[in-house]
Amino acid sequence: MSQPIENQKQQVNFTLNGREVGGSAEPRKLLSDFLRQEMALTGVHVSCEHGICGCCTVRIDGKAVRACLTLAVQVDGRRVDTVESLAHAGELSDLQKAFRKHHGLQCGYCTPGILMSVEAFLEISPKPNEEEIRDMLGGHICRCTGYTGMVRAIKEVVEQRNEPVPLIEV
Amino acid sequence: MKPKGFEYLRAHSVEQALDSLASNGDDAKIISGGNSLMAMLNFRLLEPKVLIDISRLEALSGIEYKGDYLEVGAAATQAQLQAWPGLAERMPLLALAVPHIGHFQTRSKGTVCGSIAHSDPSSELPLCLALLGGSVVLRSKRGEKVLKAADFQLGMLSTACADDEMVVAVRFPVKRQGAGYAFTEVARRKGDFAIIAIAAEAVGGTIRLGIGGVADKPAVREWSDLATDALDDKLNELAWELGGNDDIHASAKYRRQLVRRLGREVIETAQENGVAVKETN
Amino acid sequence: MNDSSSPKKYLGQSVERIEDATLLRGAAPYTDDIPVPVGTLHAAILRSPHAHADILSIDVTAAEQRPGVHAVLTGRDIKALTEPFLIVLRVPLDQWSLAVDRVRFVGESVVVVIAEDRYLAEDALEYIDVKYRPIEAVIGTMDATKDGAPLVHEAAGTNVVSRRDFSYGEPEDAFAKADKIVELTIDYPRNSQTPLEGFVVVANYLPGDESYDILSNFQGPFTVHPVMSKALRCKGSQLRMRSPAYSGGGFGVKQAIFPYVVLMCVASRKVGRPVKWVEDRLEHLTAAIAAPNRVIEAKAAVMNDGKIIGLHFEQWDDYGAYLRPPMPGPLYRQHGIMTGAYDVPNMTIVNNLVMTNKTPSGMVRGFGGPQIYYSIERLVHTVAVELDMDHLEIIKKNLIPAGSFPYRAAAGALIDSGDYQQALEIAERDGKLEDLQERRDEMRAAGKLYGIGYAAVVEPAQSNMGYLSTINTVEERKKAGPKGGNVAIATVNIDPLGTVSVTADSLPQGQGHGTILSQIVADELGLTPQEIIVNMERDTQRDPWSIATGNYSSRFSSSTVVSAQKAAQRVRAKLARIAAQTLNVPAEEIDFVGGQVFAKGNPENTLRFSRVAGTTHWSPGELPTDMAPGVTETVTWSAPELEPPNDKDQINTSLTYGFVFDFCGLQVDRVTGEVRIDRYVTMHDSGEILNPLLADGQVYGAFAWGLGIALSEEFVYGGDGSFLSGTFADYLCPTAPEVPEPQILHMVSPSPFTPLGAKGIAEGNVMSTPVCIANAVADATGQRDLRLPLSPSKIMGLIDDDEPPAPTRAASEILVKSDAKGGRGVTGSGSARAPAAIQTVWDTLLDPVKLAAVIPGCHQLDLVGENNYTAEVSLGVGAVRGRFTADVRLADLDPPNSVVLSGGLHGPLGASSGMGKVTLTASGESTRIDYDYEVVVTGKVVAIGGRMLDGASRVLVEQFFRRLIAQIEGQNEAGNSAGSWLSRLLKILGVGR
Numbered sequence A: 001m002s003q004p005i006e007n008q009k010q011q012v013n014f015t016l017n018g019r020e021v022g023g024s025a026e027p028r029k030l031l032s033d034f035l036r037q038e039m040a041l042t043g044v045h046v047s048c049e050h051g052i053c054g055c056c057t058v059r060i061d062g063k064a065v066r067a068c069l070t071l072a073v074q075v076d077g078r079r080v081d082t083v084e085s086l087a088h089a090g091e092l093s094d095l096q097k098a099f100r101k102h103h104g105l106q107c108g109y110c111t112p113g114i115l116m117s118v119e120a121f122l123e124i125s126p127k128p129n130e131e132e133i134r135d136m137l138g139g140h141i142c143r144c145t146g147y148t149g150m151v152r153a154i155k156e157v158v159e160q161r162n163e164p165v166p167l168i169e170v
Numbered sequence B: 001m002k003p004k005g006f007e008y009l010r011a012h013s014v015e016q017a018l019d020s021l022a023s024n025g026d027d028a029k030i031i032s033g034g035n036s037l038m039a040m041l042n043f044r045l046l047e048p049k050v051l052i053d054i055s056r057l058e059a060l061s062g063i064e065y066k067g068d069y070l071e072v073g074a075a076a077t078q079a080q081l082q083a084w085p086g087l088a089e090r091m092p093l094l095a096l097a098v099p100h101i102g103h104f105q106t107r108s109k110g111t112v113c114g115s116i117a118h119s120d121p122s123s124e125l126p127l128c129l130a131l132l133g134g135s136v137v138l139r140s141k142r143g144e145k146v147l148k149a150a151d152f153q154l155g156m157l158s159t160a161c162a163d164d165e166m167v168v169a170v171r172f173p174v175k176r177q178g179a180g181y182a183f184t185e186v187a188r189r190k191g192d193f194a195i196i197a198i199a200a201e202a203v204g205g206t207i208r209l210g211i212g213g214v215a216d217k218p219a220v221r222e223w224s225d226l227a228t229d230a231l232d233d234k235l236n237e238l239a240w241e242l243g244g245n246d247d248i249h250a251s252a253k254y255r256r257q258l259v260r261r262l263g264r265e266v267i268e269t270a271q272e273n274g275v276a277v278k279e280t281n
Numbered sequence C: 001m002n003d004s005s006s007p008k009k010y011l012g013q014s015v016e017r018i019e020d021a022t023l024l025r026g027a028a029p030y031t032d033d034i035p036v037p038v039g040t041l042h043a044a045i046l047r048s049p050h051a052h053a054d055i056l057s058i059d060v061t062a063a064e065q066r067p068g069v070h071a072v073l074t075g076r077d078i079k080a081l082t083e084p085f086l087i088v089l090r091v092p093l094d095q096w097s098l099a100v101d102r103v104r105f106v107g108e109s110v111v112v113v114i115a116e117d118r119y120l121a122e123d124a125l126e127y128i129d130v131k132y133r134p135i136e137a138v139i140g141t142m143d144a145t146k147d148g149a150p151l152v153h154e155a156a157g158t159n160v161v162s163r164r165d166f167s168y169g170e171p172e173d174a175f176a177k178a179d180k181i182v183e184l185t186i187d188y189p190r191n192s193q194t195p196l197e198g199f200v201v202v203a204n205y206l207p208g209d210e211s212y213d214i215l216s217n218f219q220g221p222f223t224v225h226p227v228m229s230k231a232l233r234c235k236g237s238q239l240r241m242r243s244p245a246y247s248g249g250g251f252g253v254k255q256a257i258f259p260y261v262v263l264m265c266v267a268s269r270k271v272g273r274p275v276k277w278v279e280d281r282l283e284h285l286t287a288a289i290a291a292p293n294r295v296i297e298a299k300a301a302v303m304n305d306g307k308i309i310g311l312h313f314e315q316w317d318d319y320g321a322y323l324r325p326p327m328p329g330p331l332y333r334q335h336g337i338m339t340g341a342y343d344v345p346n347m348t349i350v351n352n353l354v355m356t357n358k359t360p361s362g363m364v365r366g367f368g369g370p371q372i373y374y375s376i377e378r379l380v381h382t383v384a385v386e387l388d389m390d391h392l393e394i395i396k397k398n399l400i401p402a403g404s405f406p407y408r409a410a411a412g413a414l415i416d417s418g419d420y421q422q423a424l425e426i427a428e429r430d431g432k433l434e435d436l437q438e439r440r441d442e443m444r445a446a447g448k449l450y451g452i453g454y455a456a457v458v459e460p461a462q463s464n465m466g467y468l469s470t471i472n473t474v475e476e477r478k479k480a481g482p483k484g485g486n487v488a489i490a491t492v493n494i495d496p497l498g499t500v501s502v503t504a505d506s507l508p509q510g511q512g513h514g515t516i517l518s519q520i521v522a523d524e525l526g527l528t529p530q531e532i533i534v535n536m537e538r539d540t541q542r543d544p545w546s547i548a549t550g551n552y553s554s555r556f557s558s559s560t561v562v563s564a565q566k567a568a569q570r571v572r573a574k575l576a577r578i579a580a581q582t583l584n585v586p587a588e589e590i591d592f593v594g595g596q597v598f599a600k601g602n603p604e605n606t607l608r609f610s611r612v613a614g615t616t617h618w619s620p621g622e623l624p625t626d627m628a629p630g631v632t633e634t635v636t637w638s639a640p641e642l643e644p645p646n647d648k649d650q651i652n653t654s655l656t657y658g659f660v661f662d663f664c665g666l667q668v669d670r671v672t673g674e675v676r677i678d679r680y681v682t683m684h685d686s687g688e689i690l691n692p693l694l695a696d697g698q699v700y701g702a703f704a705w706g707l708g709i710a711l712s713e714e715f716v717y718g719g720d721g722s723f724l725s726g727t728f729a730d731y732l733c734p735t736a737p738e739v740p741e742p743q744i745l746h747m748v749s750p751s752p753f754t755p756l757g758a759k760g761i762a763e764g765n766v767m768s769t770p771v772c773i774a775n776a777v778a779d780a781t782g783q784r785d786l787r788l789p790l791s792p793s794k795i796m797g798l799i800d801d802d803e804p805p806a807p808t809r810a811a812s813e814i815l816v817k818s819d820a821k822g823g824r825g826v827t828g829s830g831s832a833r834a835p836a837a838i839q840t841v842w843d844t845l846l847d848p849v850k851l852a853a854v855i856p857g858c859h860q861l862d863l864v865g866e867n868n869y870t871a872e873v874s875l876g877v878g879a880v881r882g883r884f885t886a887d888v889r890l891a892d893l894d895p896p897n898s899v900v901l902s903g904g905l906h907g908p909l910g911a912s913s914g915m916g917k918v919t920l921t922a923s924g925e926s927t928r929i930d931y932d933y934e935v936v937v938t939g940k941v942v943a944i945g946g947r948m949l950d951g952a953s954r955v956l957v958e959q960f961f962r963r964l965i966a967q968i969e970g971q972n973e974a975g976n977s978a979g980s981w982l983s984r985l986l987k988i989l990g991v992g993r
């Protein structure tokens, strides 16, 4: 039996965390559901599905966006990065380590989205002050931490990343 | 909270998008950034049969300075506008207002034209467009037309965009010679829908004041050579004219109070900014 | 037995969390991430748009035919297969997991669809036709107590389903001899900490042994396990509850998942497949639970020197539509400590338990504390204002004196330890109170509204499971048998390679309990926390558990840790004996350091820890005589201080009592009414601190929620019971720009009642912060009656409510003013002028064809009775559009002068009813039309679009009258959608183009 056209799956090919991947999705399938259910990237969390909480934030072509306000079919040909891309060779990134050090997470449900936002943000604004950091975090809700730990962690990473590279003595 | 089924069309050209609009009419919806539209789809607040995605149309993705105005294409994002190099200098009002639109994570995807087309009474960009007296470029298979903001913005979530038309660009007039601008907003949280948003332009003895979030669409008033003590009466008149909506975040009365109180502040800031501009020129 | 431990290397240190490496990678399996059995189906729930209505019929036939649908269940199925949930009271307040015959709150589950996936299940919901007959709802707590109020449960005969009076000391004398009686009424709002992860249930009915296997993010207490198994008519052991190690926040709320567990069990049984349900945000905000809102009449008997000699509280705690166990916990959890931080020997309490047509109340962080401290600390501030004394002085004058601990409070709390005076001293000094006071003076001198607020709070932890029995009379309690205590359980296990694992009966939701357990066990066994594997999953068929199991009332740090330490100590003692045999020294001399086991006097001669532990597995024959093989120690523990209530109704409600003292300085913006917090200081005495990093994390988190309670968070209901806060754009959780960083201070008075000396720390600020901020706002504005949340609009109403009058001006052609009266939908009035004779206008109104064209979104009216029509309408504003069935009636016809139009709408987006009176007056050639209308909207569309409701209703009414005029004039109206209806109308009239 042929499906009504709106339910027919479409092919989606894209670069996911650096790998070329393909899948198929109904037009209405949300990117958040697609990444979780079809791509098994359950680090993409879903909480509000209306764009406010920020849990589902991923990077599309480098930009931090809400996966719950994006259709899976819309990322065809794009680059998508999720929290699963952050740790390298089994080691947590500087940002992840700073979050651990400063207790920037409790239940961890908001954390993946926030980490992705921070990375996108620091690319555009490498030296934000605390107000700018808080302003950017305003696009996320965290119910556990009161934000203090994560603000400290981000500030520390900003400092570290802006330290002049030490000259190597020959 | 999952959307109802629809057909998805990624438009490869403006013409293709217009063809689809022409044949599907009210059943088709344009999606570009999708911030508002997707949230409404997830809630099943609307049930389009076809979604026409214009976000990849190169032809619509530009921000162009055209001398008198800045033309922003329908696929250009709010983040793009915010990063436009001449913004502070040429479009001081937008430079003040854009940071209030949602958040870093939504401006990255949300488009300028999408916000204008959605016509939420609390949105910043429709207010700026109205205050600056900008215009909206609409296109359909029948042709292209340019509507003044006031003719385009009809009311709550309602515009003059016909079923077979789409907004292809909006035009924001550039800073007028010697003009000063100011913008302020009161919201429950940073980035929330404005309880009230106020924009002002002061040039010479003329002031234009725009109010968003109070009535069903942005309201703009222009006053020339107003005696200082006449302003209060004007603002009071305006506050009562707009009436204001009651909702769970603020009373209509509160909104009227802010028209009176902040209205004056914003006008004065705009005037000061205008003076400052003159001095530096 | 060797019970002496090594000095603490990790406990008390800011050890980084063992959970984080997993969480930060996005690799932690939350319930929705865990693979489900093959063939698992997905559920979606249809919910009531009405606050109170009879269900006349439910037609699911169309839904059953939809693609991918396996079953559709209604209250009838539930009633056949389950029993109503047990409740704490002997009052008929029956409730099932789906509404049976009647709905009692907006969002109540009515039908569940089981389909191949969630998208398809939601599609099918739109094809279910439920006919309701709305009944008057009762929403206001005090309204519900009035004679003649609509009854939420008719069988109960009243909405006040429990009322008890308590008297402690000599309250009559105290109030009689007081110099002054200070009174204050508090109306505490509904809110919740709304965890970001919603409820998730996967239920699998296993026909072989007729059991249910449940995976869910339930957080306990397991007191509701028997409630669920009784409802399912199965034995406790047939209900296997499994919960994963990671949960996306709980804050008490995830206790309320239990009706859904039962619902999904039934669904799984019906379809013969596992069923999964994931709650979405709209469902959570609308229907999960809220902390009970509460009205409190508080009175203090005070002497002129500021001494409080008596207190009186009458409380009306609002539990919404159903009393779900363990409700009414919040009304009694604080009972023993109703005198707060103060030494007041005389007190009366009257507790009323009220039912209304709102979402059922439930467990939320603070659990009754925020409500009661809001009233105590506002009352104390009011005492200061009325006596014209300094607030802080009044606090100091009444605090429980140092040196009097353990202190028995009037209502029975046995406060373990503390020195409140010293805590205040440290806070004043290190928190630089003087600077803040100077700043206040300066700001005030500059004409600003600036205030300082204080709050002193005793923070209870580890609830006495017997406290709820205080709701029963002494006689009833005697009959039922005593209830008290709180069992904690932990297990330490060692495998053949000598690696250590720990399990415990907490179900943490982000607090880092695993880390703290690893610290404790590592210290006992001379290992590092990284070497300890902690598994926080729980499985009622395989792990030991008790009814107290779970994560609530800050029980972990005073209780669960004790079991874990004792279990580790037993392991240590056992290993010490084994090592002693090998090393040929007495067991008392054995020490455990750095993975080595050795005699204290001879650290050179060591055994590897793993080797010693391995012996128990590999060669049990080598073990000392009488020693059991293997190493697995489970310890259960309950503190003896948690006695049942006594005959004087005194109850020691909790095991430990911390102390919190907060102060803050803030400014209220005169122009906008916004509150700006300048500085916030929070002083904690929580006994021993197990991990300072994590302890402060709890304080920051509780503070942020406290701030939300104070300034922005509320579940708002319309007077008709419609729910208005269904999105995160309307239920306002504070974000980083709104949350300042508080200054945290500590002192340590170890608790003598728990071996580690640790009290709770996670709830204090949800009790202290809301009232501290409110007290500061009161100080800044001089206002006394403050209702949370203190929104700018509300504050403006308090500080400057005058408004210049409207200038007189010519009325526009159509003038509609509306006004959302107490949320009772939208009312408005207006007038218009039609250029036609009165009779023409009248005829238009009464002609169904013409009327159809006038009603927005209506294509055709079908006559179903005299002056009664139905129609399918598609209605909306802008892009928003919904399909509705409309019912239109014309009544009170007075031709050609007036008519009343009334009707209702219902559809997937919600339901609405409205009434409009139209009066026509001839004036020359034309007719003046005056109209009044009232529209009540309920259901999903208001929960989501409340912000636009007022404007949108007005737009629709305006459309109606514009069209009416256009219709009469026979010309097009200005506007967007006009073309289509006009051409349609012309077609109907045969003049088509």
Ligand code: FES
Residues within 6 Å of the ligand: A045, A046, A047, A048, A049, A050, A051, A052, A053, A054, A055, A056, A057, A066, A067, A068, A069
């Ligand atoms: S789930 Fe996407 S923003 Fe909340």
Ligand code: FES
Residues within 6 Å of the ligand: A104, A105, A106, A107, A108, A109, A110, A111, A141, A142, A143, A144, A145, C196, C248, C249, C510
């Ligand atoms: S850590 Fe739990 S929501 Fe942020």
